[in-house]
Amino acid sequence: MKIIDTHTHLNAEPLLSSIDEVISRAREVGVEKVINNADSIESFSVLEDLSLRYKDFCYQAIGLFPLERKDFEKDMSALRNALRNNHNVVALGEVGLDYHYEKDEESKKEQKKYFEAQIDIAKEFNLPLIIHSREADEDTFNILMNSGFENNITLHCYSGSKEMALRYIKNHKNTFFGIGGVVTFNKSTCFFTFSSARRLVEVVKEVSLSNLLLETDAPYLTPSPFRGKTNEPSYLTYVIKKIAEIKELSEEEVAETLYQNAKRVYNL
Numbered sequence: 001m002k003i004i005d006t007h008t009h010l011n012a013e014p015l016l017s018s019i020d021e022v023i024s025r026a027r028e029v030g031v032e033k034v035i036n037n038a039d040s041i042e043s044f045s046v047l048e049d050l051s052l053r054y055k056d057f058c059y060q061a062i063g064l065f066p067l068e069r070k071d072f073e074k075d076m077s078a079l080r081n082a083l084r085n086n087h088n089v090v091a092l093g094e095v096g097l098d099y100h101y102e103k104d105e106e107s108k109k110e111q112k113k114y115f116e117a118q119i120d121i122a123k124e125f126n127l128p129l130i131i132h133s134r135e136a137d138e139d140t141f142n143i144l145m146n147s148g149f150e151n152n153i154t155l156h157c158y159s160g161s162k163e164m165a166l167r168y169i170k171n172h173k174n175t176f177f178g179i180g181g182v183v184t185f186n187k188s189t190c191f192f193t194f195s196s197a198r199r200l201v202e203v204v205k206e207v208s209l210s211n212l213l214l215e216t217d218a219p220y221l222t223p224s225p226f227r228g229k230t231n232e233p234s235y236l237t238y239v240i241k242k243i244a245e246i247k248e249l250s251e252e253e254v255a256e257t258l259y260q261n262a263k264r265v266y267n268l
């Protein structure tokens with residue numbers, strides 16, 4: 001089985017301090033590559049170190065996370081520098097809108113400004129986008145659809161409805177949905193996460209396998225049966241198993257299609 005983890009943060013602790021073990025456990029189950037996603041400007045150089053050290057394994061997405069804003073001009077120039085100079089950069093991300101922690105209009109306006117500017121930069125660098133959208137489904141959709149962006153779009157850790165997913169595909173057929181540990185959550189986890197899991201199961205059922213991607217978002221969102229532990233790429237086999245169950249397909253077929261999707265979307 002060949003696997004690509006399309007969204008992870010091996011720069012985050014406790015993964016970074018045991019990186020060799022994490023990567024060797026991942027390789028043992030067939031993980032061939034991961035895409036580390038930037039979560040702050042400081043992380044750009046850590047992602048670069050990882051790409052240099054594990055050059056056939058660690059790829060990167062560089063972007064300004066919606067809650068990581070300092071000085072607009074300086075932030076954009078740091079972003080451009082990293083996009084220009086880092087190795088193995090395959091996407092711009094994760095970028096988007098997060099209204100969970102910032103609900104006031106002024107912050108929302110700032111977030112939109114950063115998001116729109118980065119969509120333009122992705123066009124300029126001819127890179128696909130990796131989107132983070134939390135409690136901001138309508139605004140995220142409208143900004144993306146009005147931007148005229150034509151490259152691949154991945155909605156990472158997709159948490160929207162199946163209706164929204166279908167609306168994306170109808171308007172932008174190369175939209176992809178990142179599926180991870182949440183899909184495996186069961187009743188023993190809290191009610192909130194279980195209801196998002198049920199919504200995600202509907203999405204996986206409804207959306208074609210050709211529009212889905214595998215991701216861990218490690219160290220977060222650990223799949224069942226490892227809830228409470230640190231997530232890592234080797235646990236993706238449990239997500240594959242769950243998707244196969246929902247789609248009524250073999251695990252091999254699911255893994256192979258999702259592997260080919262990842263290669264195609266990120267030109268790997």
Ligand code: NI
Nearest residue numbers: 007037094217
């Ligand atoms: Ni992430």
